[in-house]
Amino acid sequence: xxxxxxxxxxxxxxxxxxxxxLAPHWPARPPKPAYDVIIIGGGGxxxxxxxxxxxxxxxxxxxxxxxxxxxxxxxxxxxxxxRSNYLMEESEALYEHAxxxxxxxxxxxxxxxxxxxxGVLMLAHxxxxxxxxxxxxxxxxxxxxxxxxxxxxxxxxxxPPLNTGPDLRYPVRxxxxxxxxxxxxxxAVAWGYARAAAALGVDIIQNCEVTAIRRGADGAVSGVxxxxxxIAAKKIGVVAAGHTSVVMAxxxxxxxxxxYPLQALVSEPVKPIxxxxxxxxxxxxxxxxxxxxxxxxxxxxxSYVSYSQRGGIHIITEALAAICELFPIFRxxxxxxxxxxxxxxxPDRSPIIGLTPVPGLFVNCGWGTGGFKATPGxxxxxxxxxxxxxxxxxxxxxxxSRFREGRFIDEAAxxxxxx
Amino acid sequence: xxxxxxxxxxxxxxxxxAYGGEAHRPRPADPAALSDEAWAAxxxxxxxxxxxxxxxxxxxxxxxxxFNVLRDTVTDAILxxxxxxxxxxxxxxxxxxxxxxx
Ligand SMILES: Cc1cc2nc3c(=O)[nH]c(=O)nc-3n(C[C@H](O)[C@H](O)[C@H](O)COP(=O)(O)OP(=O)(O)OC[C@H]3O[C@@H](n4cnc5c(N)ncnc54)[C@H](O)[C@@H]3O)c2cc1C
Ligand SMILES: [Zn+2]
Numbered sequence: 413x414x415x416x417x418x419x420x421x422x423x424x425x426x427x428x429x430x431x432x433x434l435a436p437h438w439p440a441r442p443p444k445p446a447y448d449v450i451i452i453g454g455g456g457x458x459x460x461x462x463x464x465x466x467x468x469x470x471x472x473x474x475x476x477x478x479x480x481x482x483x484x485x486x487x488x489x490x491x492x493x494x495r496s497n498y499l500m501e502e503s504e505a506l507y508e509h510a511x512x513x514x515x516x517x518x519x520x521x522x523x524x525x526x527x528x529x530x531g532v533l534m535l536a537h538x539x540x541x542x543x544x545x546x547x548x549x550x551x552x553x554x555x556x557x558x559x560x561x562x563x564x565x566x567x568x569x570x571x572p573p574l575n576t577g578p579d580l581r582y583p584v585r586x587x588x589x590x591x592x593x594x595x596x597x598x599x600a601v602a603w604g605y606a607r608a609a610a611a612l613g614v615d616i617i618q619n620c621e622v623t624a625i626r627r628g629a630d631g632a633v634s635g636v637x638x639x640x641x642x643i644a645a646k647k648i649g650v651v652a653a654g655h656t657s658v659v660m661a662x663x664x665x666x667x668x669x670x671x672y673p674l675q676a677l678v679s680e681p682v683k684p685i686x687x688x689x690x691x692x693x694x695x696x697x698x699x700x701x702x703x704x705x706x707x708x709x710x711x712x713x714x715s716y717v718s719y720s721q722r723g724g725i726h727i728i729t730e731a732l733a734a735i736c737e738l739f740p741i742f743r744x745x746x747x748x749x750x751x752x753x754x755x756x757x758x759p760d761r762s763p764i765i766g767l768t769p770v771p772g773l774f775v776n777c778g779w780g781t782g783g784f785k786a787t788p789g790x791x792x793x794x795x796x797x798x799x800x801x802x803x804x805x806x807x808x809x810x811x812x813s814r815f816r817e818g819r820f821i822d823e824a825a826x827x828x829x830x831x
Numbered sequence: 832x833x834x835x836x837x838x839x840x841x842x843x844x845x846x847x848x849a850y851g852g853e854a855h856r857p858r859p860a861d862p863a864a865l866s867d868e869a870w871a872a873x874x875x876x877x878x879x880x881x882x883x884x885x886x887x888x889x890x891x892x893x894x895x896x897x898f899n900v901l902r903d904t905v906t907d908a909i910l911x912x913x914x915x916x917x918x919x920x921x922x923x924x925x926x927x928x929x930x931x932x933x
Contacts, residue, residue, distance in 0.1 A: 667876065670879050716850045720905060816870075
């Protein structure tokens with residue numbers, strides 16, 4: 413199959429042909445009996461891993477096994493906020509690596525992922541918020557990452573719909589702004605990586621649930637059992653987000669993870685009104701406007717472990733109450749849909765990337781409420797880790813062994829919430 | 832929102848409670864003797880099951896008592912609530928009741 417190259421001319425041509433000549437983005441091949449590498453989980457991180465394995469490491473005999481449809485997990489359910497202004501040096505390196513890859517990802521994949529660096533404004537409502545954000549600004553400046561403190565008037569100028577008056581329960585006092593932060597189109601990220609990986613020989617296998625991990629006499633992995641039969645491989649990468657504990661249990665590994673529902677919702681579409689991304693960790697609301705015109709709103713997690721993919725109604729009610737206070741102009745808008753994803757949360761709110769106690773088994777998980785932004789960087793460093801058998805330098809601090817060694821990357825204490 | 836059956840007050844809305852994570856995790860009897868692996872396992876590893884989960888709740892805005900709950904993490908159905916100190920609820924407790932749709 414020849415993959416169409418997307419360009420202005422090819423799109424124009426398709427428009428005249430009524431898009432009849434559009435070929436499938438990737439072929440639906442049945443699984444082969446064996447691969448060099450199996451990736452469990454067809455979310456953005458798994459697909460990006462497969463793409464970089466093939467594109468940068470020459471490892472092309474790769475299958476991505478997805479129990480549902482690709483991008484149907486958290487990748488297709490998230491509010492797509494992208495930023496790199498984290499506090500810890502290890503996190504700064506990881507998320508900044510990703511932001512740099514986002515910048516020309518559409519060109520790299522020849523697929524428009526609609527990366528839009530429109531600025532992420534993080535609101536400070538309390539004295540504590542102000543101290544924490546200024547500390548982030550200074551830490552980021554030392555690391556060469558853009559992040560700046562805006563006064564109340566400057567925040568209002570950057571985001572005119574923002575209510576900067578004194579009538580809020582927690583009035584806004586200022587904000588941190590990362591201008592290179594923004595959003596991207598989540599589905600396009602999954603499809604773009606899948607299409608580019610498939611063109612290099614990677615098999616994208618949907619409706620294929622992994623039900624067991626097989627191990628040889630030496631303890632090393634030898635393959636998986638799936639709903640579409642057994643498949644052999646000497647290297648397996650688990651990239652299963654909220655289901656990581658379940659998949660790792662198949663290899664007898666207990667994880668420092670808890671899975672929680674996290675919800676989001678969208679409004680009816682309206683004309684462009686909202687210029688940037690606004691986040692408030694303190695009153696728990698996140699908002700941006702999609703190119704279709706919908707307001708995309710993120711809420712908090714439920715307090716308890718669950719795999720139900722739906723959260724409590726009081727969680728989204730509270731998020732909407734916060735949005736209505738911050739942006740009174742949205743008070744009469746109607747919400748169209750709400751949904752939940754299952755996010756895998758670590759004790760220090762930083763991801764786990766690297767080797768496991770089982771030879772041949774690698775894991776990339778624990779991205780919790782904020783891993784979409786890291787998709788390209790995560791796939792890039794995880795592919796290196798799988799291909800070479802040693803952690804990529806940026807991934808090394810995020811090893812599973814850090815919990816035994818007490819070397820936390822404590823973004824939990826730094827931000828309390830991470831999107 | 833969950834409707835949580837406090838063993839002391841009866842069914843109350845989730846907002847009155849605080850979640851306390853996986854239940855039945857006794858502190859190691861002799862902490863000084865523990866290996867780093869065992870410490871990490873005690874402090875950070877969790878069962879996080881897709882299915883039945885024994886977990887701790889506290890009725891913070893009610894009687895203030897701690898108690899344990901058996902809940903299915905796929906359906907969020909609460910199958911049993913029992914006082915702290917009572918033996919761990921069997922993971923298949925209430926299965927019959929749920930299957931009958933009660
Ligand atoms: C409501 C919500 C809002 C969010 N907002 C943001 C945000 O604004 N910014 C941000 O950076 N992050 C955000 N996140 C987090 C972000 O979505 C995730 O961290 C990220 O998408 C994880 O990508 P992934 O590829 O690892 O996981 P997923 O996309 O969940 O992919 C994992 C895949 O594994 C598959 N799988 C599981 N078990 C098996 C099995 N046994 N066999 C085969 N396949 C299996 C699943 O079906 C799934 O498709 C949000 C998440 C949610 C839920
Ligand atoms: Zn009570």
